[in-house]
Amino acid sequence: MATTLRAAPPAPARRRRGRSPYPGWFYLPAAVIYGVLFLVPTVASFYFALTRWTIFSSEFIGFDNFVQFFREPALTKGFVNTFIYAALTSGAKVVLGLALGMLLTSQILGRGYLRAVVFFPVLVSTVGVGITFQVLMNPSKGAINAALGFIGIDGPGWLVDPSIALLSVALVDVWKGVGLATLIYMAGIVSIPKEYYEAARVDGAGSWTLFRNVIFPLSWPATSTVVTLSLIGGLRSFDLIWSMTRGGPGFTSDVIASVIYKQYQAGFYGLSTAGNVILFIAVIAIVLPLTRLLARKEVEL
């Protein structure tokens, strides 16, 4: 694919149109970098996933890597967790982003401050956020459980309890990412023509009706963007999980991306690449139908 992109556009364009104001060679530098460092590895991964591979030599072993991936509980757990993590984080970002988006576009005290403070975590280093919350979520000494203890609640073991470690990381992911979702919703809500509000008001619509019939449906493009972006991000999420739990305790908070890294570190390049191919397939299987569904809903309005 890379070669066709690189070679084809300039020649016919220049010959046919003389001096086109939109020359094909404008694609060239981007196409070379993208082709060599994204497309070639992506295509190559489908072959290397079927091999036992040390960077220098590869031996074809068929689907053994995939069989192993779904047979070892540690790897399967990462597969399941990826979907839980992505669904939870993107669901929470839609709900909270919409709520905050409405709140922060209304006439509310301290609106400028609130907008700034909600958005700021988006800009902070993920590793930094991970380390900070790892300390705050410390089960015995951490500030969160200290505060909970102060009001008489026995705080959970956040990152050390195998049953909730993944959820704790997802919670921090939402904390860090909700600002972007809010921003997208704010942009969507303010672009709703004000005639709709006025019409609803004349009809005597209550706040719930207004939300159900005006704000929610008319900010659907924003919902669509938030769902798609947060799912794409959630399915490949690595930085936060790796800096907070390294997939632990045990492998209970592993996701496909952390499995890929662990297998890479251990020198199982073929298996690591198989994990990558599984991640591709998971992403395509979820994101493509979903974007189509979201787009169809938009047309129906």
Added chain:
Amino acid sequence: MSSTVTPPTPSVAGTGPAPVPTTVPPAGRVGGARSALYRYGVGSLAIVVSVVVFLVPFAFILLTAAMDATQASEFRFAWPRNFQLWDNVVQVLQTRDYILVIAFINSVVLTLVSVTALVVLGSMVAFVLQRRVSRWTGLINFLVLTGLIMPPAIVPTIWVLQRFGLFATMPGLILVEIAFGLSFTILLFRAFISTIPKELDEAAVLDGAGPLRLFFRVVLPLLRPVMVTVILVQSVAVFNDFQNPLYFLPGDAGATVQLTLFNFQSQNLSSYNLLFTDILLITIPMLLLYLFFNRQIVAGLTSGAVKG
């Protein structure tokens, strides 16, 4: 439809009149006890919640960064017994022969070069892609979307980089960041370019401008609003990136700030004050960028991402 009609739901109705989020809607619509209750009641509640949820973690970073090592290891949210922020900063910078200073330089070079390349190359592609429909347009659009959706194949990328002798080098990592960031950049630019009338191009061409002059002198300056968005989004992504440097730039010599932070965490768990000083230091560039561009973020996004 005049403002004398009392809004039945002052809470949500207030969202309507605002043309852009940064401007305050006309004050005429706010009136009556309910809207005052909303404005001040819900507003104060939101401020209190935001302080607990968002400000306390940042205050915790700041306070811990100013503590001595003993107090920092208690993990408590407290005022530093010995306020030694400056000492900690000096100590962090000197750690392992100024590795953090080197990492800072590396991260800044990485961010500057790859974001500049993304802006130039991405806008060139977006311009031609939006303006000229040819039989390649469909394929190129497909490839752009693929790049946005598909996670990169990691070990095969290392394999390619090694073939070119670029593995574990800064130019290699820069090229990787460009390759992975192109799709989103192109989408943002393309959505914005579609709002620039084509007549402008034709006028420039009639005046004798070649493709290069047309693009760099006429079109590119008009892309300023979306360029700010692209620069901000990609700078944050590249500067804060952890996964790509971890894979493609291993070793201390070329470490980026995110890698040094991660290594600090793995190695000296005893000195949490230094760890948090490091977090504080590497947050400052992004904070400055944000303060600089705060107002333009929303404007850029409304004109780009959501419509696209």
